Amino acid sequence: MEPDLIAGPDLIAGPDLIELDGVEKVFDVRKKTGFLRREKHEVRAVDGISFTVPRGEMVGYIGPNGAGKSTTIKMLTGILTPSGGRLRVAGIDPSRERTRLARRIGVVFGQRTTLWWDLPLIDSYRLMHRMYRIPDARYKENLDRCVELLELAELLDVPVRQLSLGQRMRGDIAAALLHDPEVLYLDEPTIGLDVISKAKVRGFLRDLNAESGTTILLTTHDLTDIEQLCKRVMVIDHGRLMYDGALAGLHEAGESERTLVVDLERELPPLEVESARVVKVEGPRQWLAFPAAESAAPLVARVAERYPMVDLSVREPDIEAVIAKMYADKSTS
Numbered sequence: 001m002e003p004d005l006i007a008g009p010d011l012i013a014g015p016d017l018i019e020l021d022g023v024e025k026v027f028d029v030r031k032k033t034g035f036l037r038r039e040k041h042e043v044r045a046v047d048g049i050s051f052t053v054p055r056g057e058m059v060g061y062i063g064p065n066g067a068g069k070s071t072t073i074k075m076l077t078g079i080l081t082p083s084g085g086r087l088r089v090a091g092i093d094p095s096r097e098r099t100r101l102a103r104r105i106g107v108v109f110g111q112r113t114t115l116w117w118d119l120p121l122i123d124s125y126r127l128m129h130r131m132y133r134i135p136d137a138r139y140k141e142n143l144d145r146c147v148e149l150l151e152l153a154e155l156l157d158v159p160v161r162q163l164s165l166g167q168r169m170r171g172d173i174a175a176a177l178l179h180d181p182e183v184l185y186l187d188e189p190t191i192g193l194d195v196i197s198k199a200k201v202r203g204f205l206r207d208l209n210a211e212s213g214t215t216i217l218l219t220t221h222d223l224t225d226i227e228q229l230c231k232r233v234m235v236i237d238h239g240r241l242m243y244d245g246a247l248a249g250l251h252e253a254g255e256s257e258r259t260l261v262v263d264l265e266r267e268l269p270p271l272e273v274e275s276a277r278v279v280k281v282e283g284p285r286q287w288l289a290f291p292a293a294e295s296a297a298p299l300v301a302r303v304a305e306r307y308p309m310v311d312l313s314v315r316e317p318d319i320e321a322v323i324a325k326m327y328a329d330k331s332t333s
């Protein structure tokens, strides 16, 4: 796909905290091609990406599996060195000055914990206090705030391995914030969480960004995360930036649909409602697809007016579907 889907976001003005200019990461891998034969070939995990993130912005960084998201984040933390291009975070070249950068960034990986598995939560925080040489007063202030807002008081003496996934995630987010980072990278922070835990994590991140002005780069497969948190979203696929702009624009580019799932009092023929179409019927439950860029409220009102409805929910399109649609539309245009 040509990069013409990239609409400059320009949503919040301010000095850029993250800067990427033509960044590349190429891995040399050896593939087995015969009994004893292995051929060397290149994987271009990140293939010339350029973008900037101003201080204080919260940006979604999304894409299908293997798109290059984690590789980008690893370069932004200094774990990986780019093969080409220029990259700066808070003016620092991450791979050259990883330790200096570590004091200014926080990282949360949904699939892994940075906490000590066998230690009570509070012991991990004490270790971080010393590792990052956080001044005592600041450590206490940040810890108290995180404990209160992330509801950790009851959990501080519990070994990490005994925490539920949602509790562990809140514990990890607090750990990433004890040293007051200016930038927070979150890699799938809501993966595997139940609805209530997701809401807690999202609420906390929204407040953190609004009140402390922490710049946040968020990768996720859950479009609701983006919808509730980010004004701007970047889509990466095959190591390239495919889209950079507002979420509504992404839905338009992919012409994606959301689904209203309606539970009726009884089985009925497919409902007839303006600007939605029934895509599935199962007993008294019906699925109505409607354009993702539109609000669900008028549709819900129309259904409720005409039909005996007992419950409803709205399902977001998944990211893979939106991106697949972007490709399909592009190749047929």
Ligand SMILES: Nc1ncnc2c1ncn2[C@@H]1O[C@H](COP(=O)(O)OP(=O)(O)OP(=O)(O)O)[C@@H](O)[C@H]1O
Pocket: 027, 028, 029, 043, 044, 045, 063, 064, 065, 066, 067, 068, 069, 070, 071, 072
């Ligand atoms: N260390 C490595 N050596 C070789 N190839 C790698 C390495 N790390 C990543 N890759 C390859 O680079 C590409 C991008 O991987 P990356 O993990 O960045 O994708 P991702 O967008 O984070 O995917 P996911 O959503 O599945 O986590 C993939 O093809 C992957 O197999």
